[in-house]
Amino acid sequence: MKERTSTSAVLDAMDEETKYLTPIFGSEASDAQMPRTQMNDEPVEPRIAYEMIKEYLSIEGNATQNLTTFCQTYMEPMATRIMSEVMEKNAIDKDEYPMTADLENRCVAMIADLWHADPDEEPMGTSTVGSSEACMLGGLGMLFRWKKLAKDAGVDIYTSQRPNLVISSGYQVCWEKFCRYWDIEMRLVPLEKDHLSLNMDTVMDYVDDHTIGITAILGITYTGKYDDVKKLDELVEAYNQEHPKLPIRIHVDGASGSMVAPFVDPDLEWDFRLKNVWSINTSGHKYGLVYPGIGWVIWRGKEALPEDLIFWVSYLGGEEATMAINFSRSASQIVGQYYVLMRNGFEGFREIHLRTLDVARYLAEELKGMGIFDIYEDASNIPIVCWGLKDDANVEWSLYDLSDRLRMSGWLVPAYPMPANLQDVVVQRVVARQDFSMQLAIKLVEDVKKEIDTLSKARFVTGNTQGVINTGFNHGGRSAVDKGDEVQTQAKTAQK
Ligand SMILES: *Cc1c(COP(=O)(O)O)cnc(C)c1O
Numbered sequence: 001m002k003e004r005t006s007t008s009a010v011l012d013a014m015d016e017e018t019k020y021l022t023p024i025f026g027s028e029a030s031d032a033q034m035p036r037t038q039m040n041d042e043p044v045e046p047r048i049a050y051e052m053i054k055e056y057l058s059i060e061g062n063a064t065q066n067l068t069t070f071c072q073t074y075m076e077p078m079a080t081r082i083m084s085e086v087m088e089k090n091a092i093d094k095d096e097y098p099m100t101a102d103l104e105n106r107c108v109a110m111i112a113d114l115w116h117a118d119p120d121e122e123p124m125g126t127s128t129v130g131s132s133e134a135c136m137l138g139g140l141g142m143l144f145r146w147k148k149l150a151k152d153a154g155v156d157i158y159t160s161q162r163p164n165l166v167i168s169s170g171y172q173v174c175w176e177k178f179c180r181y182w183d184i185e186m187r188l189v190p191l192e193k194d195h196l197s198l199n200m201d202t203v204m205d206y207v208d209d210h211t212i213g214i215t216a217i218l219g220i221t222y223t224g225k226y227d228d229v230k231k232l233d234e235l236v237e238a239y240n241q242e243h244p245k246l247p248i249r250i251h252v253d254g255a256s257g258s259m260v261a262p263f264v265d266p267d268l269e270w271d272f273r274l275k276n277v278w279s280i281n282t283s284g285h286k287y288g289l290v291y292p293g294i295g296w297v298i299w300r301g302k303e304a305l306p307e308d309l310i311f312w313v314s315y316l317g318g319e320e321a322t323m324a325i326n327f328s329r330s331a332s333q334i335v336g337q338y339y340v341l342m343r344n345g346f347e348g349f350r351e352i353h354l355r356t357l358d359v360a361r362y363l364a365e366e367l368k369g370m371g372i373f374d375i376y377e378d379a380s381n382i383p384i385v386c387w388g389l390k391d392d393a394n395v396e397w398s399l400y401d402l403s404d405r406l407r408m409s410g411w412l413v414p415a416y417p418m419p420a421n422l423q424d425v426v427v428q429r430v431v432a433r434q435d436f437s438m439q440l441a442i443k444l445v446e447d448v449k450k451e452i453d454t455l456s457k458a459r460f461v462t463g464n465t466q467g468v469i470n471t472g473f474n475h476g477g478r479s480a481v482d483k484g485d486e487v488q489t490q491a492k493t494a495q496k
Contacts, residue, residue, distance in 0.1 A: 074435035121301030131255035134281035134297035142213035144306035218257030224384030258282035294333035405451035
């Protein structure tokens with residue numbers, strides 16, 4: 001066995017007062033190694049452990065300047081206070097914590113209402129850890145429904161072709177996981193330069209008797225564009241008229257957009273107002289304004305949610321339906337979601353999102369004005385700005401170089417290739433969030449101009465054309481499903 005690091009041996013030698021008065025970074029204990037592969041034998045004083053860990057983490061970057069992620073990097077003090085005060089409650093213990101369970105049910109009801117679910121259809125839903133779990137559940141709902149319908153319709157579901165899911169190639173990696181885990185063929189409708197969202201001219205060509213459903217994306221991760229769910233619903237409705245035994249339904253992956261559109265674009269029809277939209281998910285921790293991790297999935301009614309997905313747990317002497325995959329987790333995020341819904345109200349959400357959109361649109365305008373960028377997304381839907389270098393930009397550096405340079409001022413603005421069929425197009429993206437203020441946007445624009453100037457004057461360009469830069473913020477990690485697939489690997493930077 002390796003020799004373990006002992007910190008308290010040092011402390012034992014001191015008297016109590018010395019121990020207490022010793023400055024933290026002057027203490028011998030703070031010289032001790034932070035355990036790496038093996039626990040220390042002895043305990044460490046809490047304030048020393050606290051400072052050492054905090055210091056260690058402090059150098060990885062500033063969350064506000066992380067313009068890579070959709071995930072919230074700000075909550076107000078009263079929100080974090082209530083969240084930290086309920087951390088010990090286990091959200092799954094509905095019988096023990098019925099008031100917490102009640103708040104979760106209220107969140108489901110409020111979100112279902114935002115998405116225009118009809119109470120008469122008895123919408124159901126649940127909180128999840130994030131959209132990944134929510135998409136998994138939405139996908140399983142489609143799979144189980146299809147199995148039953150296909151069997152009844154006499155389709156051979158076991159020996160002929162595998163079931164398939166139709167989705168655009170701009171999907172988030174959770175759908176690849178869903179398809180891999182459940183042995184489902186992923187039918188990708190390619191994104192193209194003039195179709196940067198689900199292609200309505202071709203999508204129905206991908207559908208057959210083995211299609212479990214179509215996933216529409218409200219806020220494609222790469223570009224922020226919305227799929228045209230209303231048009232899709234019309235196409236699906238026409239198909240369903242011809243195929244009454246095996247109708248197709250739509251799941252909307254609204255990880256980002258489902259908590260933006262209802263507030264800033266209330267007339268846009270993408271939700272349960274459309275007949276064939278049967279389930280929707282969102283990430284509470286994206287534009288739902290809560291720290292990670294919380295997500296939501298809602299089915300439009302009883303008929304949309306297969307019985308096989310429901311488990312019953314005891315609750316207030318009766319039974320309560322649960323459908324989440326995870327069992328135990330803290331109630332903090334659920335309470336946090338309830339807090340922001342209550343605290344902001346509809347108007348508050350709208351104001352926050354409109355202001356964030358303003359900032360993103362300012363950034364888009366400024367980038368456009370620089371003359372060398374094609375703006376692929378100018379925050380027309382969600383507060384995302386996405387741009388590429390013009391073909392005739394006539395510069396010797398790449399967006400990867402610009403991304404590298406911006407890191408020197410602390411900005412994390414990723415550059416990455418677009419998905420399959422469009423890999424040649426390299427883009428850079430900024431996700432604006434509520435804590436990205438106009439002041440910061442102005443500073444970012446100044447820094448972009450400065451770095452472009454530096455790069456243009458440089459005699460030797462760094463020549464980073466490899467794409468992925470691993471950072472402390474790269475919480476996408478290397479997904480289990482992208483091994484050996486270069487496009488996916490490079491694209492993972494976008495999979496936030
Ligand atoms: C972020 C995202 C996901 C995954 O969401 P998590 O909440 O991070 O699990 C799924 N789909 C889309 C479109 C996303 O943007």
